[in-house]
Structure formats: C-alpha cells, structure tokens
Amino acid sequence: MPELPEVETVKAAIAPKIMHQQLQQVKIFRPDCRYAFDKPAFKQLSNYYCSNVTRRGKLLMISFAQQAQQACVFVHLGMSGSLQLQDKKQAMQAYGKHDHLVFCFDSYELRYNDPRRFGWVDVRFDEHIAYYPFLQKLGVEPLSADFTVAHLYTLLQKRKGDIKAALLDQSLIAGLGNIYVCEALFMAKIHPKSSSCAIPKAKVKLLHDAIVKVLARAIAAGGSSIKDFKHSDGKLGYFQHQFQIYAKQGDICIHCGGNQHVEKCIQAARSSFYCKKCQKLYKSP
DNA sequence: CAAAGCTCCTGACCGC
DNA sequence: TGCGGTCAGGAGCTTT
Numbered sequence: 001m002p003e004l005p006e007v008e009t010v011k012a013a014i015a016p017k018i019m020h021q022q023l024q025q026v027k028i029f030r031p032d033c034r035y036a037f038d039k040p041a042f043k044q045l046s047n048y049y050c051s052n053v054t055r056r057g058k059l060l061m062i063s064f065a066q067q068a069q070q071a072c073v074f075v076h077l078g079m080s081g082s083l084q085l086q087d088k089k090q091a092m093q094a095y096g097k098h099d100h101l102v103f104c105f106d107s108y109e110l111r112y113n114d115p116r117r118f119g120w121v122d123v124r125f126d127e128h129i130a131y132y133p134f135l136q137k138l139g140v141e142p143l144s145a146d147f148t149v150a151h152l153y154t155l156l157q158k159r160k161g162d163i164k165a166a167l168l169d170q171s172l173i174a175g176l177g178n179i180y181v182c183e184a185l186f187m188a189k190i191h192p193k194s195s196s197c198a199i200p201k202a203k204v205k206l207l208h209d210a211i212v213k214v215l216a217r218a219i220a221a222g223g224s225s226i227k228d229f230k231h232s233d234g235k236l237g238y239f240q241h242q243f244q245i246y247a248k249q250g251d252i253c254i255h256c257g258g259n260q261h262v263e264k265c266i267q268a269a270r271s272s273f274y275c276k277k278c279q280k281l282y283k284s285p
Numbered sequence: 286c287a288a289a290g291c292t293c294c295t296g297a298c299c300g301c
Numbered sequence: 302t303g304c305g306g307t308c309a310g311g312a313g314c315t316t317t
Contacts, residue, residue: 001310034293034312058311079310080295098295116294118311134312157304161288178310269290270310 003075004142004175005215009222010083014110017052017085021105022049023064030100034078034120037101041123045071057138057174062103072129073103075112076174078119084111110128138174140277142211147173152211153204159196165268166196167211176211178270179246180218183212185274186245189255191281193265193270200283245273253278 003009026042048064048071055061057128060083075083086092086101087110095102095111101121103110112121124132139155140147155173159166166172167181176184187190187210190203199207217284221242244254249264253275 076311078294078312114294116310118294159287165288168311229301268288271308 003177011055020048024104027102033117058223074122076119080116081114081119139172149205149208152208156196163196164192182246183214191279194282195284198284202268
C-alpha cells in the first residue's frame, strides 16, 4: 500500500520526467472515483507547465505555473492507486480498465490507475492551494526537523488510546500507514496495544528513532528499485520491501527466535502483527 | 474533543 | 473450472 516511502519513490521517479513539461490536456475516463473529478478545473490546466513535484505525508503534489498563475494537483493513491509514466517516443500501452485520469505532457503521459478507487486526484488554483482542506489537517512530517522526540512525546501524552491508532492518525504524524506502524513498533519493542500516554520517555525516543529509520530504509529500498521499474510493467508506486513483522503471523520472531511466534490482532479495523515476548505492553494505571 | 465503529471498493485468494 | 465467501485498508463520517 502506498505510504510515505512509496509516495516519495513515485515523486523521485516522475519529477525529473515531467518537470518543465507543458501539459497539453487531461483525459478523464471515469467521472467518479472516491470523489468526482472537477472536469472544468482539470480542463483549465491545459498549457500550464509543471513547476515542481513535492510530497506532504502520503499526498503527492504536482505544481503547475502559467505566467503568474499557479495550480496544484493533489494525488492520493489510497490503497491500490498507482501512477504510470508512458514515454511518447516509445510504444504506449493501451489504456487499462482502471486508468481513470491521464495527464498528457509534451513527451510523457502520466496515468492515474486505481482498481479499488480509494484514492483521489484534485486540483486547486492560486490562493486556494495553500488552503486545501486535506493539507490543513496533516500533522508533523516525520522526516523533517520538526519531528523531534519531545514533539512525539507531547503528542502521545495527550492520547489515551492505543499507540497503534495514534501512529495511524494523520493529524498527528503525516505519512505512516499500517505496514510501517507495525514495523516501527516492532523495532522499538512496543506492543501495539500499549496506551500512548503510558509509554516512558526513553521508550518514545526508541520509537521516534524507529519511525525515522523504517521510513528512511524503505525509501532507500524503493529508490534502488526505480532503476528496474521500466523492465517490469512501468507502474510506479509498488515496491517489494523486506518486512520484519508485517504479515508474518505464525513465523518465528527474528528478535527472540526460539518458539516465540508472531501474533496477529485487529486494531482500528486493521491487522496488527507483533511478538508478545519482545514488544512490551504499557498500560495506564 | 477523543475514540470507536462503520462504509466505500474490487482483486486476490481459499475451499469445495 | 467455477462459484461463493472472505480479506485487505485510508480517510471520512457518525455515534458514543
């Protein structure tokens, strides 16, 4: 599933290709993804130049400019969304069943594909860009200097619920999804059912470091896969990572070995994977 | 306001 | 081979 590292990888892959390219047109094949596409707004984008590609949490932002005017396309890949880059100089694949929206640039086509339609693509112009509602709700960027141990500790002290749910909450930390939350909690040896506010500060430091390390490693792994994506199906957004705990139920724990098996439970309507022996449960009194 | 529960969607997978 | 059932999850909404 596309979480922060996958979106960062997509950003790195498409940015050098579409930067400074002029957008000829936007093709909309399916009017109703998660939210209906604003057809007139996308039509207005014609002739704009791509000026930047950035990321905030799991949200990909493609900036455009046309003389003094600005525009920004927001892409959220949801669960099954992906972006596919087609080089116009080479034979292009036929449009697929789930290609919902296509950006036609001078030399490339950027196709938004999403079988489950949990994602969305939206556009805003000029002064409305900074006030995009989804952006307003996002919490701290975990790979920025603002994400400190003190900041994380303060956030967690205010929460009474499970640490798992807190880390998934995009208004606290932007970009973590189910997989990397499982991995970070395993690395920090914290049980996913621990109460956020009961985790001691020394342990919060381990969690902070685990979050940064897990994300950085995944980005490094995705980045190295970029070289190969053209040899596969050209799809951007999905890369195989080596998980230590996610989806490993029944396996032997790689930390403690022996006969301690990885267990699974459901939290916040999502699967959690953990080792009962390694990951300590902190509960408020 | 926090937190829990439900909903959207369809491809992949499993058992028979 | 086919068919029905189950599972996967991000974010928004509703309820408590």
